[in-house]
Amino acid sequence: MNSSRSLRLGAWLLPALLLAFALASCGGDSGDDADAKKPLATIDPATAATITGTVTFQGTPPAPKSVRMEADPHCNATPENETPEVTQEVVVNNGRLANVFVYLSDGVKGRYAPTADSVVLDQRGCRYHPHVLGVMVGQRMVVRNSDATLHNIHAAAKINKEFNIAQTQQGQLTDQVFTHTEVMIPVACDVHGWMRSFIGVLSHPFFAVTATDGSFVLKGVPPGTYTLTAWHEKYGTLQQKIEVKERESTAVDFAFKAP
Amino acid sequence: MHSESSPERFGMRPIRAYATRRRLHRFAIFTSLWIFALIFLGGMVKSTNSGLSVPDWPNTYGHFMFFFPWKDMVGGIFWEHSHRMVASVAGLLTFALTAFVYLVDDRRWVRRLSMWASVAVLAQGVLGGLTVLLYLPTWVSSSHGTLAQLYLCMVVTIAVATSERWKDDIEPITERPGRSLRRLALATTITIFCQLVIGAVMRHSEAGLAVPDFPTMFGSWVPPLSAARLESANRELIAMDLAPVTMWQMVAHLMHRLGALAVTTMILWTSTVALRRYRDIPVLRRNALMLLALLVVQLTLGILTILTQKQPEITSLHVVTGAATLVTSLILTVRVRYLVASGAAGAPARRDARAGSPRKEMEEAMT
Numbered sequence: 033m034n035s036s037r038s039l040r041l042g043a044w045l046l047p048a049l050l051l052a053f054a055l056a057s058c059g060g061d062s063g064d065d066a067d068a069k070k071p072l073a074t075i076d077p078a079t080a081a082t083i084t085g086t087v088t089f090q091g092t093p094p095a096p097k098s099v100r101m102e103a104d105p106h107c108n109a110t111p112e113n114e115t116p117e118v119t120q121e122v123v124v125n126n127g128r129l130a131n132v133f134v135y136l137s138d139g140v141k142g143r144y145a146p147t148a149d150s151v152v153l154d155q156r157g158c159r160y161h162p163h164v165l166g167v168m169v170g171q172r173m174v175v176r177n178s179d180a181t182l183h184n185i186h187a188a189a190k191i192n193k194e195f196n197i198a199q200t201q202q203g204q205l206t207d208q209v210f211t212h213t214e215v216m217i218p219v220a221c222d223v224h225g226w227m228r229s230f231i232g233v234l235s236h237p238f239f240a241v242t243a244t245d246g247s248f249v250l251k252g253v254p255p256g257t258y259t260l261t262a263w264h265e266k267y268g269t270l271q272q273k274i275e276v277k278e279r280e281s282t283a284v285d286f287a288f289k290a291p
Numbered sequence: 292m293h294s295e296s297s298p299e300r301f302g303m304r305p306i307r308a309y310a311t312r313r314r315l316h317r318f319a320i321f322t323s324l325w326i327f328a329l330i331f332l333g334g335m336v337k338s339t340n341s342g343l344s345v346p347d348w349p350n351t352y353g354h355f356m357f358f359f360p361w362k363d364m365v366g367g368i369f370w371e372h373s374h375r376m377v378a379s380v381a382g383l384l385t386f387a388l389t390a391f392v393y394l395v396d397d398r399r400w401v402r403r404l405s406m407w408a409s410v411a412v413l414a415q416g417v418l419g420g421l422t423v424l425l426y427l428p429t430w431v432s433s434s435h436g437t438l439a440q441l442y443l444c445m446v447v448t449i450a451v452a453t454s455e456r457w458k459d460d461i462e463p464i465t466e467r468p469g470r471s472l473r474r475l476a477l478a479t480t481i482t483i484f485c486q487l488v489i490g491a492v493m494r495h496s497e498a499g500l501a502v503p504d505f506p507t508m509f510g511s512w513v514p515p516l517s518a519a520r521l522e523s524a525n526r527e528l529i530a531m532d533l534a535p536v537t538m539w540q541m542v543a544h545l546m547h548r549l550g551a552l553a554v555t556t557m558i559l560w561t562s563t564v565a566l567r568r569y570r571d572i573p574v575l576r577r578n579a580l581m582l583l584a585l586l587v588v589q590l591t592l593g594i595l596t597i598l599t600q601k602q603p604e605i606t607s608l609h610v611v612t613g614a615a616t617l618v619t620s621l622i623l624t625v626r627v628r629y630l631v632a633s634g635a636a637g638a639p640a641r642r643d644a645r646a647g648s649p650r651k652e653m654e655e656a657m658t
Contacts (some may be wrong), residue, residue, distance in 0.1 A: 038464045200352055
């Protein structure tokens with residue numbers, strides 16, 4: 033092959049490769065519509081039950097890591113950050129594990145209309161509040177910037193549409209709606225590398241995030257047999273088969289172990 | 292026939308050729324150094340996970356890039372936006388270099404190379420933008436990292452081709468008996484390039500700490516390539532507060548370690564041949580010694596990258612030193628291929644017949 037032919041080939045090959053990359057990477061929203069096809073269900077207050085429990089942690093939890101916020105003077109100067117900073121990955125209080133997403137992963141019949149109330153993911157003191165949250169498919173999630181600095185909000189969804197948006201102004205609000213079930217979607221601010229959050233998206237309202245005392249409550253659960261799953265960002269998932277009876281409260285505890 | 296110091300033999304126009312060529316050479320060196328800085332910043336962007344800290348492209352938070360307020364250069368934005376700014380200047384420098392080459396250098400291959408450098412820097416910009424807009428897909432980011440090395444190689448080759456040394460060192464040396472240094476140097480450059488590609492894929496698929504110890508692999512000399520070993524390895528990674536990995540990530544990481552072994556072997560082999568058989572040629576001797584020194588630095592940085600759990604500055608220096616090793620090997624390859632004739636001196640090579648080829652120019656100069 034002579035050199036001019038090589039050049040011509042190269043001149044076509046480079047843009048073609050770039051285009052191929054672009055097309056290959058434009059997967060977009062590839063979630064299936066299985067949820068959408070399910071019949072609409074409603075909670076019957078006459079039979080609805082409750083699932084309660086506690087998530088504990090066995091073993092020695094990792095020492096809290098400090099977060100260095102010098103990279104942004106605003107974050108460093110925020111009053112609530114004057115205390116020693118710790119990451120929000122593993123929060124254990126008296127053996128109870130916080131920030132565990134507990135949800136019915138199997139056994140729920142039908143899909144539920146999204147709750148009218150919106151959930152808020154707040155950026156305050158260069159941290160996400162809450163660190164873990166649940167939202168229903170179609171429910172409005174408001175992302176708020178309470179800081180006097182800019183943030184980007186990058187949700188690395190695999191089934192829903194991935195997004196990376198900018199919030200430059202204090203008080204700025206941005207609405208987001210997820211269209212498919214996905215547990216969990218990691219959210220990060222790449223400006224402030226320590227900011228991480230996780231969102232669980234479900235087609236029903238039977239989920240909760242454990243409080244600082246490790247407790248959780250799932251209300252309005254129809255009677256039936258379910259798989260209850262507890263998810264933690266560092267320690268993975270635990271599951272239990274449970275049977276929920278009419279108007280009763282079922283107690284279920286989970287115990288994560290240090291590796 | 293031109294005299295030894297005549298500029299015509301380098302394809303330069305006679306008028307102001309010597310001084311102009313020196314300026315061109317210096318400008319090419321400056322552009323090369325600028326690209327090194329750019330590669331370091333690119334390394335910092337990846338090491339600090341700042342690649343998506345500026346969600347839009349080519350604008351920055353809605354501002355025209357050069358008007359983005361300095362006060363907002365915080366956190367990851369500092370690295371990502373600095374990378375974009377320095378890259379823009381690199382683009383301008385490369386376009387200027389191409390224009391400079393076309394103005395003062397008549398050698399067709401140098402002109403073509405400079406044109407390809409401009410195409411490469413444009414493609415780099417597009418790949419950089421694509422990787423931001425597509426949320427850092429591994430293959431786009433890896434291509435961005437790989438093309439950066441090729442782009443640097445092009446500019447460095449222009450710097451070499453316009454140097455005074457290019458003139459002074461053209462002596463008709465017949466390749467000396469033994470393993471061909473021409474082939475060895477080329478094979479070393481290709482090996483280093485392949486290693487950089489593997490490194491880029493490993494880095495952008497988050498496999499840099501798939502094995503967090505060195506020289507052993509999770510305390511063993513046997514690579515963790517079975518499902519059971521991988522599961523056990525992942526438990527250790529989680530306990531160390533590191534992300535668990537897939538088999539693909541593990542393989543990518545191990546390939547980079549294997550690549551380091553291959554590069555070490557090739558550099559030692561090439562340098563030994565150069566130092567033993569071409570010791571009397573200072574430029575080759577210096578080149579070989581530089582390659583050895585860079586190998587030591589690069590291996591040290593690679594080990595430190597693992598032991599410090601990818602401390603950003605060390606990791607980025609590892610990336611930059613990899614680029615320096617590649618271009619040093621490339622310079623050796625280029626010099627050897629045009630200083631040392633293959634086989635008998637004057638034996639016609641297939642491409643010698645092509646007008647404007649470096650070999651033809653050299654032979655003309657030697658006449």
